[in-house]
Amino acid sequence: MPVYQITINGQVVEIEAEAEMPLLWALRDLLGLTGTKYSCGMGICGTCTVLIDGLPVRSCITPVSSLTGKSILTIEGLSPDVTHPLQKAWLEEQVTQCGYCQPGQILTAAALLEKNPAPTDAEIDSAMSGVLCRCGTYQRIRKAIHRAAQGG
């Protein structure tokens, strides 16, 4: 089986997997990084979002063979101690309910703020509406992104 060298959360790791194995399952089942969640498996819901070279990508439909030389950020790598501005804003705005989709929400928001440090509501909706939340935390996510954009 081929071995792929991939940078995950700043560390180079070797993944021995079939070429088509989605990154999601490599993270969860091979590397034990269970912060990235499975929900739809078809790139529809955004729950499994990770950042690849800073861009939000659905890890459930991204084969490991496409990632050599790329840098991946998962929720575990966002900050060592829950101090990323978005994590702090998420706590301040009391966003989480069940919490299952929130890693994907937070990473999608991180990519948005990287590109657009002061997004409007419409820009937030546009960037975030592909990440589904059945608990209905959208209003608080919007507020939390504004809060993080304003420096907490």
Add this chain to the structure above:
Amino acid sequence: MSSPKLNRRDFLKLVSVTGGGLVLALYLDACDKLPPELPLLSAKDPASEPGAVTPNIYVKVDKNGLLTVTAFRSEMGQGIRTALAMLVAEELDIAWENVRIEQTPADSRFGNQHTGGSQSVTKYYTALRNAGAAARQMLIQAAARRWKVKAEECRTEPGFVIHPQGMEKLAYGDLVEEAAKLNPPLTVKTKDKDFKILGTELGHWDAPQIVSGKAIFGLDVRVPGMLFAVIARCPVFDGRFSSVDDSASKAIPGVKQVIKLDDRVAVLAENSWAAIRGRDALKITWDEGSKANLDSQQITSEAAGRLVKASEPANLLEAVYEMPYEAHATMEPMNCTVHFHDDVCEVWSPTQTPQSVQKAVAQVSGLSQDKVIVYTTLIGGGFGRRLQVDYAVEAAQVAKAANVPVQVLWTRADDMQHDFYHPLSVQYAYTSLDKPALPIINIEHGQGIPIGDWRSVGEFPAAYSKECFTDELAYRLGRDPLDLRRELYRDNPRALGVINLAAEKSGWGSALPARQGRGMAYHATFGVTHVCQVAEVAVDARGNVGVKRVVCAVDCGRVVNPGNIKAQMEGGIVFGLTAALKAEATLKNGRIQQSNFHDYPILRMDEMPLVEVYILESDEKATGIGEMGVPPIAPAVANAVFAATGIRVRRIPIRPADLKV
């Protein structure tokens, strides 16, 4: 607040001082007369069985001054772990950052752990406050003895007992050893003012773990040596396989075992992806059984045919409403992890009913219940789906047959097509125009597929037809729907309270542009929590309904965590909007036609209305909030759509085709 006199049987009993902590077992039944179970849930309640023992709860204060509250209900985002701990922490008088929460496994000593019906806070409100107050009194007594002063003259500040002269203080952690040797108090006095924790907006205790990706949901459980399993189930309910060719499946790298159960086939592999591919590669001939012709259109017509219509009184206003099957579509699909070893069975399950899981796994594995240990993980959405035990039963069967620890993963399609659905129903509502009143409603449910509890259960159709009909009645009588509701609920001050508040905050009656409208709905879910919602919608020329704003007034009695009440109302509204405007589960040839979020679309962020939640101050008993935001939103939106367009749509989800110009 009163000082309840506890009798001998019910006193706060010191059970253990292990680990240097003060541990209280609180026998709950004297502290809080429990209301009877709601009929919808009682049949499945483990504690409704004869022989159920007295419930109790453990509160621990340790040498480090930390409070550990044992959570005995399931956390699925409704905030119950946080709420239970807040009740204890308030009375103990301790800083929130010094509170820890541990989830207990299924255990009959904790009473009924069935987390459904939005009842946990109502049932345990007084008991948990008494538990905290008792621990505080024992710590005070220990300090008073050391200082040789009267306990009544001491007070506390968070984490400390303060000397009567105020010059000295002792940390709780320094007092637990002495306190643990004391007899627990026979009476406790809880606070009646100066609340520091209750009534404050606290985020969920689990939130830091969630936002850092460390929270453990069911699918995150890892047991050494475990395999991942995905199961092929007959696409038609109650069908079974007749033949299985697993050669292609076994050829997939990572696939380890194929296990045939009675009606389904499991593929076990080294990782989830191999298990999914292995399952998909099975060649199965299904014996589809007797339900292969089920069709939801036909099920709807049959239900409509069974509806009993009224022949009197004279001068009837009548209407028939309809709603389809709905899936739960929890973001975390069903799953369960099971490990048989050393004559026991360990189960890690995102379940709302760990004791039912325990019982079901014991039955299917031939073990006694005390040999089945069920750990409740955090739950990635429950909404009633996880009050079932099917996911645990099959996982236990697979793990037992495989003789290795197994995590059974349901794919999204598995989850959507093998749900216990919110029932399809048709509802006939009527009243006499001569003597207008709230309607009488006859309801008929679709038959043929598994149905189950779905956030707010029968209250959802009940509120839908009642509140849509009330709106129709108002227009028919030439009355404002708000005024009519004020009249219909004139003897119900709590109903009037939320109706008037929602009307005021929404600007009810003020003008809106063309093709925009407001609609109101009021409902007291399970008869306990009063909610009125006013939805403001805009309908475009193609018939798309945009919900711009929802004003929600809620009276749930005494408030534990206002932030969480607001969050649950927001969440209930979003959940209901998906059913009102977007998603339905349909059947053709016995199969659920939807398989994922593309054809079962749930509300997205760009469709999220501005939601404003207003909480009425109340001294009434604290009542539930988890489900109560759901029922009013569908009728509020339907009524708003009528106000905007003049079109009365009597079926949800409301679709653009219903409203095209």
